[in-house]
Amino acid sequence: MKQIALAIILFWTCSLIYKILIGFDSSIMEVDEILVVPNLTYWFGKDDFGRDIYLRLVDGFINSFQIILCVTLITSISGIFIGVLSGYLGGRLDQVIKFVTTLFMSFPGILLAIAFAAILSPGKLNLIIALSIGGWVGYARLARAQTLLVKEQDFVKASQIMGSSKSRTVFRHILPALSTPMIVEATYAVAGLIIAEASLSFLGLGLQAPEASLGGMMRDSVRYLLASPHYAIFVGASIMSMVFAINFFGDFLHKFWGIKDD
Amino acid sequence: MLKLLLTSVCQIFGIFFITFLILHLIPGDPVLVMMGESASLADQEKLRSELGLDKSIVEQMTNAISQLAQGNFGTSILTNMPIKPQLFDAINNTYALASLALSIAIIFGFIGGILAAKYQGSYIDRCIINASLFFISIPHFFLGPLLILMMSIYLGWLPVSGMEGKYAIILPALTLALGMLAIIIKMTRNSMLEIINSDVVRTARAKGLGELAITLHHMFRLVLIPLITIIGMQFGSLLSGAVITETLFSWDGLGKLLVTSIQTRDYPVTQACILIIATSFVFINFLTEVAYRFLDPRMRH
Numbered sequence: 001m002k003q004i005a006l007a008i009i010l011f012w013t014c015s016l017i018y019k020i021l022i023g024f025d026s027s028i029m030e031v032d033e034i035l036v037v038p039n040l041t042y043w044f045g046k047d048d049f050g051r052d053i054y055l056r057l058v059d060g061f062i063n064s065f066q067i068i069l070c071v072t073l074i075t076s077i078s079g080i081f082i083g084v085l086s087g088y089l090g091g092r093l094d095q096v097i098k099f100v101t102t103l104f105m106s107f108p109g110i111l112l113a114i115a116f117a118a119i120l121s122p123g124k125l126n127l128i129i130a131l132s133i134g135g136w137v138g139y140a141r142l143a144r145a146q147t148l149l150v151k152e153q154d155f156v157k158a159s160q161i162m163g164s165s166k167s168r169t170v171f172r173h174i175l176p177a178l179s180t181p182m183i184v185e186a187t188y189a190v191a192g193l194i195i196a197e198a199s200l201s202f203l204g205l206g207l208q209a210p211e212a213s214l215g216g217m218m219r220d221s222v223r224y225l226l227a228s229p230h231y232a233i234f235v236g237a238s239i240m241s242m243v244f245a246i247n248f249f250g251d252f253l254h255k256f257w258g259i260k261d262d
Numbered sequence: 263m264l265k266l267l268l269t270s271v272c273q274i275f276g277i278f279f280i281t282f283l284i285l286h287l288i289p290g291d292p293v294l295v296m297m298g299e300s301a302s303l304a305d306q307e308k309l310r311s312e313l314g315l316d317k318s319i320v321e322q323m324t325n326a327i328s329q330l331a332q333g334n335f336g337t338s339i340l341t342n343m344p345i346k347p348q349l350f351d352a353i354n355n356t357y358a359l360a361s362l363a364l365s366i367a368i369i370f371g372f373i374g375g376i377l378a379a380k381y382q383g384s385y386i387d388r389c390i391i392n393a394s395l396f397f398i399s400i401p402h403f404f405l406g407p408l409l410i411l412m413m414s415i416y417l418g419w420l421p422v423s424g425m426e427g428k429y430a431i432i433l434p435a436l437t438l439a440l441g442m443l444a445i446i447i448k449m450t451r452n453s454m455l456e457i458i459n460s461d462v463v464r465t466a467r468a469k470g471l472g473e474l475a476i477t478l479h480h481m482f483r484l485v486l487i488p489l490i491t492i493i494g495m496q497f498g499s500l501l502s503g504a505v506i507t508e509t510l511f512s513w514d515g516l517g518k519l520l521v522t523s524i525q526t527r528d529y530p531v532t533q534a535c536i537l538i539i540a541t542s543f544v545f546i547n548f549l550t551e552v553a554y555r556f557l558d559p560r561m562r563h
Contacts, residue, residue, distance in 0.1 A: 102269065103276050107540055108498035114505065115280070115536050118524040195401045199506055202403045203521050218403050222510065226422075229411050236404030244399045 005248035008241045015058045026055035026212055035228040044234040047217070048224055053231065057238050059212035067124060068193045071131045076186055079139025084174060086140070087147030088166075097144075101137050109134040110196055117205035127206055131196060135189065142185050143178055150177045180257045187250035191243045198239055214239050263555075270548045277540040281533045282326055309339070313530075336530040345534050348519070353538065355425070356508070356515035360500055362431060363438035368493065371443045375450020375485075376477065382455065391451075394444035402503045406437045406510040423511040434511040438503050442496050449492045453485045460484075487558045494550025501539050 018024075030050035038045040044053035086097035104112075112134040120126035150156060156173050164172070194214070200206040201215025209216070214235070221232035293306050293313070314322050329336065335345040378390040397405075413433060414422045421430050457463060462484065466476045505517035512518065516535055523531035 099272075103273055107277065107280075108502045108543060110502040110505075111536065111539060114520070114524070115532075118532055198401065199403060199502075202506060203509060204525060215403070218407075222407055225407055225410060226415060229415070232404075232407045232411070236401075236407060240400055240404055243401070247399060 001248065005245045008245040009249070012058075012061065012242060012245075015054075016062070019058050019062065024055055026059045027051060027210070035224060035231065037228070037230050038234070044238075045228070045230045047231055048220060053217075053234055056212045056217060057214070057235065060214040060217060061242065063124075063207060063212060064194060064197050064214055067127055067131070067197055068190055070128045071135060071193055072186055072190060074128070074132045075135035075189070076139050076182065079136035080143045080175075080178065080182060082136065083140040083143025083145075084147050084170060084178070087144040088151060088170060088174065094144075097140070101140055104134055104137045107134065110199060113196060113200060114203065114205060117200055122205055122208050124207065127197065127200065130200070130205075131193060135193075138189065139182065139185060142181060146178050146181055147174055150174050180253075181259050184250055184253050184257070184259055187246060187253060191246040191250065194239065194243055194246070263552075266548065266551055270544050273544045274541055277544070278327075278330075278537060281537045281540070282323060312337070335534040338528055338531050340526050340528045340531075345531055348531075349516075349534055349538065352514060352516045352519040352535075355513060356504055356517065359431060359434055359438065359508070359513060359515055360504060362435040363442070363500065364493075366435060366439040367442040367446055367496075371446025372450055372482075372485075374443070374447040376454060376482070378447065378451045379454030379458065380477070390447060394447045397440045397444035398448070400441065402437055402441070402506040403510065405440060406434075406507060409433050409437055423513075425512070425514060430511075431513075434507045434513050437507045437510070438500060441503070442500060445496060446489065446492065449489055450485055453488050454481060457481050457484050487554070490550060490553050490557065494546055494553075497546045497550075498543055501543060 028051065030046070033042075033046050033050045035048060036042060036046040036050075042052050042054065044057065047053050047056065082097060086094045113130040116130040116133055117127065120129060150173065156169060159173060160169060197206060198213075198215035198218060201213040202219045203215075204219065206215055207213035217235045218232070218239070221235050225232050293301075293310050310316050314325055317325070333346070335349055337343065338345050338348070341348075374390050374394070378387045381387050400408075410422055410433065413420045420433050421427060423433075424430055458481070462480055463476060466480045471479075501517075504515060505520060507513070508515045508517035509521050516539060520532060520535040520539070523529075523535060
């Protein structure tokens with residue numbers, strides 16, 4: 001398992017480096033090579049416009065990761081801020097935040113994203129907004145639970161007795177203690193976001209036609225399922241391999257840092 | 263219990279509020295967004311008054327609530343017909359699909375999980391574990407095409423998509439079920455392994471009960487409790503999976519209605535679909551919580 005996950009990560013990292021260092025244009029169309037099956041020159045074959053599927057997938061991943069990076073930054077920072085605030089201060093604020101998180105938890109995340117993607121016109125920025133709206137809840141819950149745990153530990157109490165201020169306690173003691181579980185949570189969240197972003201594009205609510213998107217390619221490929229199954233298989237397997245590798249990496253970090261589940 | 267009911271009611275109101283705001287959150291004029299820039303002014307005014315957008319927000323809100331209380335979901339902009347019959351057809355179709363998927367997942371999930379735990383470490387166990395790992399990480403939009411390729415195109419057993427014939431439901435239901443099945447297997451196996459070495463099971467063995475009686479009567483009942491929560495939580499992914507699966511297989515359910523209404527900018531239909539999906543989600547969460555308390559006496563206090 002470990003070797004497979006490593007190989008997948010290595011393969012896509014090399015593809016990314018190739019794109020950055022040498023660069024390529026994935027939108028070159030060859031009319032006489034429409035839906036060519038995989039061969040040595042075109043590893044994954046060609047799509048319905050005669051574009052190289054492999055190169056397009058790399059561009060799709062880059063687009064996807066740009067969106068996911070923004071979403072993860074927005075959701076993790078706001079989630080941790082809300083969670084720590086509610087866990088550390090407690091009281092009425094905590095009650096309100098707890099209620100709002102339950103309210104959000106009662107709504108399937110992807111449905112919320114679909115609803116917002118429906119209101120906003122499709123595009124990168126709006127996709128980021130749609131995916132961010134429900135994403136902070138997971139971070140907030142975890143940050144709150146961890147803050148409550150850390151707050152009661154002796155070294156935090158000792159530093160408080162020595163007169164450290166609230167902000168010093170939060171920045172010097174609570175946030176460092178939070179960092180490892182949050183990174184693990186973020187890793188799993190990224191894997192989920194790849195599927196969520198691809199799902200939205202699959203439904204036609206994500207990035208639009210000329211831009212390469214994983215879900216958009218999946219959607220196009222299903223139309224040619226009968227004639228050229230390689231298109232759907234390679235696109236689907238690539239998305240799945242990425243999700244698998246990231247989840248595996250998350251499991252590895254989880255074990256490596258010895259994080260206990262609640 | 264009362265607190266739980268109150269939270270659920272609050273959640274439904276919250277969802278109603280969000281879906282209501284959808285019409286008002288559209289950047290720019292919703293009427294222009296719906297009809298396009300080229301619509302005539304008279305048409306725009308007509309739609310505006312039909313949607314009630316010329317009134318104040320509070321007035322619109324109370325109006326919407328009273329309409330909903332009478333079971334009126336409004337009229338579709340596209341067909342100019344009441345949404346209700348269309349919506350109820352979609353609910354029926356999704357209900358059929360989801361209940362079949364849930365049945366497949368629960369029945370085979372339990373059998374697989376119990377088998378894997380009983381023969382822990384054996385060849386069967388490893389097969390089941392690896393298969394479930396595969397199905398957990400496969401997204402719906404890839405599993406669907408794979409199943410079509412295998413079952414319809416390669417083997418030719420089942421129709422590719424659509425709703426004709428009684429076998430048409432099998433592929434979309436399988437697509438929905440397999441991911442959930444894998445999670446149920448994993449959870450059943452884990453909780454079975456905990457229970458296998460517990461006092462209850464040892465006592466039952468000491469009493470001289472047969473292996474089958476112990477598995478079904480003692481272990482299964484204990485496994486059921488944590489699994490109810492898992493199944494309740496999975497319902498959300500079942501509904502969101504239905505959106506993808508129904509679009510993929512052209513199954514005329516709530517998910518497909520939702521996506522089509524978004525594409526045709528038929529906002530009242532979008533609103534009604536989201537409201538129904540979210541309300542059923544809250545309802546299932548509530549039922550899960552009640553069942554959990556009912557089954558596990560320790561939870562009642």
